[in-house]
Amino acid sequence: MSDETPAPETPATPAKPDGGDRKQPSMGKQIVDAIVTGNSVVVTFLAIVLGLVVGGILMVLSDQEVLDKYKYFFADPGDSLSASWTLVKNAYVALFEGSIVDPSTFDSNYAPFILGPISETISQATPLIFGGIAISIAFRAGLFNIGAQGQIIAGAILASWMGFQFDLPVGIHLILVILAGILGGAFYAAIAGVLKGRFGAHEVIITIMLNYIALYFLSWLLTTDAFQRPGTQQLIGKSAHSNATLPRLFGDELRINLGIILALAALVLYWWILNRSAMGFELRAVGSNPEAARTAGMSVPRAQVVAMALSGGMAGLIGVSQVMGPYNPAHSLTTAIDAGLGFTAITVALLGRTSPVGVLFASLLFGALQAGGSRMQASAGVSIDIVIVVQAVIVLMVAAPPLVRTIFRLKGAHSGGEGALVATETGGVGGES
């Protein structure tokens, strides 16, 4: 029925495209509506709540002592429930104290202690911002880049090599390291872009395979004299010169570093590319309707290669921050240099709905979970793996708003196809209701 809407006889009044009444309700009503029907902000918030609830359930299920208490649940339900509550509460308090602020540090009056958790959150968010942009930019061009892991490794290899092989002046060295990282990631991703654009190979399969190829290549490199740290049999690379590392912004006590400035600049650049550049226009057109883009004279393969290269370049920046950042004191390569960030990046892009602002907030949230997770592991004895579960649940819920509404019994729960990532190929599925 898409071809229908009969044209009104009077050309002066514009037709209502979807016929909906578009009166602006009052501010208060809007807010109430948002909560009752569950718009995207509310859904996101509820998704986070659900993620934490699932995390809590898993904690209880995995704690032997608490489980043992459940054996006499019917005899003394209070005991098992309070034990569960204590366990989960302690864990989440640690999570909060590790990521936002720890009240016990107020007495010290020493700024680095008080600001420590926030600094951790921002430092952890830095690579996620790069990653969120990397995945988002590919999504916008209609590509799903699961290969950020390989691109991080490629970027890290080149950046690390540039870092230890040369000894250059302050500033220049870091700039060259950053460029090398971008180049490494961009080049590696472009391989997938070319295979997609030129040969029609599915980028998902290709990028997954390139991840493993990069991993094995890195393992081999770390056995060669050119890369392996002298005097060790372990798979560890040489350390970079100090001029090549990302300087800390507020002294040695806080890990917040130049990376966050780069990340914010990258966000601005991402916004500009999407909304103001001819290239971004083409990327979006190709991602949204490749046939129409082709008919309008755009080169789909070229746009795909460019999008993958941009995406890989951003992933390469993760490589730079992984080698030259504060969490790698030796500033050297290891086989775990990617730290799973290539996959976390996907969740960041999904939660942020591929928008620059969304990516920023999603990165900060997941950065906080990461930072708090470390504290939780140390002080509450809950493995940081729980963070992956919480993140995955949040993203799944955000992808399916009707499910969240069903769980919380909000209105309008019965329509699919409005999530963060609705299947688009059928066209018009998203506009069902």
Place this chain on the structure above:
Amino acid sequence: MTDERRPEPAENPDQEGGAHVSTVIAPEPEAPQAATGAAAKALERAALRRALVTGIGFIVIGLYALWAFGLGTESGVDAVFGMNVANNRGSEVSPLHVAARGTAIAMSVLCMVAGVLRIVLDKSRLARRLSVALFVVAFVVAFLCWAVAGKQMSFAGALQNTMLAATPLILGALAGVIGERSGVVNIAIEGQFLFGAFAAALTASVTGSLTAGLFAGAAAGGLVGLLLAVFAVRYLVEQVVLGVVINLLVSGITGFLYTQLLQPHSDRYNNPGVFENHKIPGLGDIPVIGPVLFDVNVIVYLMYALVIATHLGLFYTRWGLRARAVGEHPTAADTVGIKVNRTRYINVGLAGCIAGVGGAFLTIGTVGTFSKDMASGAGYIALAAVIFGRWRPFGAVAAALLFGFSKALATSLQPLHTAIPAEFLNMIPYVVTVFAVAGLVGKVSPPAAANKPYTKG
């Protein structure tokens, strides 16, 4: 202009016109017609170019093999291939000694012959396929002669390792085939493996029954499959992205529970044991392949059955006809009263169970304990096998065996310290997949409605 029409009764065309009606509606293919004139020439040129590129490629690689493997092998040295698996319970076969240099040269020449055949016999489909197969086999043998020259490698052991690696891949690939044939891309095979492996190990440890573990593994895989189906079918989430997120979720859950529970209490929770092998009398005594194929454990036998059942089911039963209809043209299926989304739920759940069995093989079928992220990408390789095998069960089996074989070769050659580092041998399956997907698969098409949710007004 409509009123200008002649007052001739439309339903009654003149005699000659009527005669032509029959030619128009005769059952001959219309749009893609046989080429004529210039078009035929253009077609021939394209085909010839394809044949030349492939054929010359084979010849060049053959020349390289001749230089590197043939001439690069010391003369007068044998390559020795062991033909018995460890703990052999079948017929003993003495090791095979081949003259390394001579065989490598001969095989390199065969590579080039395959290239020539590819060009000369381009017209025949069978010849094209055989020439490719000949090339692959000859190249692998030439390579092995060079790598093993002056040393010994257990060929039977490599075959056995191939089966070990291929069994979960095949089960995962079957899950992928069923899912995609029904219109749901199953990238969550990795998650189904992992959850299946985890549940099998945990259940078998707690209950002390491997059979219970196997069922738990299947159920766990099915659960992940249903999760995928609910989000893909009910909430229309993009299936590929969804699959990756589900894999992350399962990796997180199993990783967390492993660290918190299985690792500290491994006697209680992570000590399931392994299924024993059963030899089939007769078949198990066939030299070399008997012990490899017919002295295996129950999960491998189950895999054989599932391959055959999936093939027959998909192409010869009502279930398969409907599944494929739902995957190719869901609207058409709906208009004849087939419940599209219910079919997808059932099939994706079923597929998850099969992948879950593959996961169970990883723990209670081979190593005996669960470890963190132990699927290590096998699910993705299984997915590649689905595509490589052109969405057909036996095609997927062939692809999975190829991947398994290259992995087994890497394992077998590692101790021989060949000039090629082990890391590069380990890369082979992934590199092969990249080439296969880029070169081959662009030309075959997946089920038309794969990755497309079905909704109706």
Place this chain on the structure above:
Amino acid sequence: MTALKLELRGITKRFGSLVANDHIDLTVEPGEIHCLLGENGAGKSTLMNVLYGLYEPTSGEIVVDGQPRTFRTAGDAIDAGIGMVHQHFMLVPVFTVAENVMLGEEETKALGWLDRRRARKKVLDLVAEYGLAVDPDVMVEDLPVGLQQRVEILKALVRDAKVLILDEPTAVLTPQETQELFRVMRALRASGHSIVFITHKLKEVKAVADRITVIRRGKVVGTAEPSASETELASLMVGRPVDLVVHKEPARPGDVRFTMDKVTVVDDLGNVHVDGVDLELREGEILGIAGVQGNGQTELTEAILGLRRPAAGKITLDGRDLSTLSPRKTLEMGVGFVPEDRQHDGIVGEFTVAENLVLDLVTRPPFGGGVAINPKSVRENAYKRVREFDIRTQSIDSPAGTLSGGNQQKVVVAREMSRPLRLFIASQPTRGVDVGAMEFIHQRIVAERDLGTPVIIVSTELDEVVALADRIAVMYRGRIVGIVPPTASREQLGLLMAGVDDPALLAAAAGKPDAEADGTTDSTDTTDSTNDGEEGQA
């Protein structure tokens, strides 16, 4: 068999605020061919989807032989004896005819094992009974559309359908195939089936219907007998007297500007879509390309734009070879291109109207040129075009996908006509467009011609080609089988569309001396001879 009486009472179907069907009453008597006549988008297909259980009606009831019935799924409708041949065939292309026919009603042995022999036999029995010759073992994708349609009819018959709904069945058929379909329809009527025949083509209604119900904007606006005149039916259908004739001056063709020389287009699978086409186009004339859908017209226009590279042959525009240029270069040369399927190829639904209005201009001044886009000029352009082309949109920032089909088409046409052109190509320029927009677009096309631009119009609507074109080239299986003036008879055009290029037959069909028709076998000469012929008539 026992025939069945079908009644729809007060059927209403809403999509959001859009009322697609508004209290529709319809009675189909046993053993009649009941024609449902209405414009594109009048709500005919929606009504039939309600009847077939694919949509649930908002209100109203379906009565079969006096019994009210509720159809929740297609299965319910099938059980009630209703069969449907959809406009877009509901056939699985990679299944055989027999598999398609048995799908959902499978003949099985134990364990759900398919009994293909019995399925084949069932098909062959029906084939024999109704004279619907088709091979049960052929893949459906290898069948011509006319035969695919038969498979659809077989599917309905095998399920004992007593009422057959045919939704726009003739859209994809040649005139001769249409006659064959009518023969089948009459045979079915004779055996006691009733048929609901949905169409917007007046001639077909008159040829085959027993009774006619006319629908306009979701409402029944009247019933008519087949004896009613076309003018009556047309005004009933569109609500006011229509004027299918496009007002235009006779063409004043100038020099040859555009040529195609033995152009051949082959796809990756080796199918030949365009086979040695020669064409010449002069300044200030409209060449209409007629033909049944899928005979290479699409590929021909795509080759001109550069979306497909010809395997052989040469395409020149003002002396410059286009055949090796990329689409962008071709567009920059001054080619305006309106693709056949606007939603698929013409607009990006998620982009705003403003963005869509510069979709292929964004790399050029004043909108761009360097790395950045000039958002101000994009907006100014949008305001201007929306006014000029009367595009009905809430705002220039609305996603183009929310516009009606006609307004989407105006966006495409506005974009492609908003710059100086050397060649204008439009495929199906008015498909799915309401009458008002259709007239507007036709006027713009004629105006473009009068500016001196050579114009190519591809349309499967014969009426449109005849009304618009100064010369008509008919394509059949990738070849131009004839070039005739717009005054050629329908029979002649129909024979050409069916691939008949026998001069004697064509001359008979034309009913006049061979002057126009003799060029049809040799298209290079045709240009001149038809031009002469046309001038003679003008």
